[in-house]
Amino acid sequence: GAGVSQSPRYKVAKRGQDVALRCDPISGHVSLFWYQQALGQGPEFLTYFQNEAQLDKSGLPSDRFFAERPEGSVSTLKIQRTQQEDSAVYLCASSFAQGLNTEAFFGQGTRLTVV
């Protein structure tokens, strides 16, 4: 596809449930980012991959959050034992170059609602 694709678009989870969010970056893009956007706020950085290597996970809010990109293309963000404060839009972005100061292109996001 031409752009970054994320699935599902919407996810409702019961508190305590595990969820998995998928990101298909633009083909050939080396760098992949996950951001979290709370309602009425700007996106906040969660984690960064260069190919399959997770170079920075400093933005992950707790050890319940886990991200992987095993083959350097598709990435999955997993949230274990979801809490209400996890409700947000989770955005994936990719860029062609190796991440430093490059233009990042975002997907449409997955809106997670924890009830």
Next chain:
Amino acid sequence: QKEVEQDPGPLSVPEGAIVSLNCTYSNSAFQYFMWYRQYSRKGPELLMYTYSSGNKEDGRFTAQVDKSSKYISLFIRDSQPSDSATYLCAMSTSGTYKYIFGTGTRLKVLA
């Protein structure tokens, strides 16, 4: 205080007006400045990407960076109802990959 400040709006203007959107920041190490447009329930769409100070123009959009004042602007000429969206500024320091975003300004262009 947040590193990047942006007035959330909403900002309402008539069709055809010149729109000025602004962000201020506190980190003098920011070197890269971006503007994204985000329609409701969509992901951010990159509009402008600039390095250091100066102006950059692309069609109806002009981005300005004033590093001495720690102030960036996005101007939209001949605004259209289709420009109604939230505009997010984002910044990063040299040699990093994290963007720091503002909260976004909601713009409404009235027909």
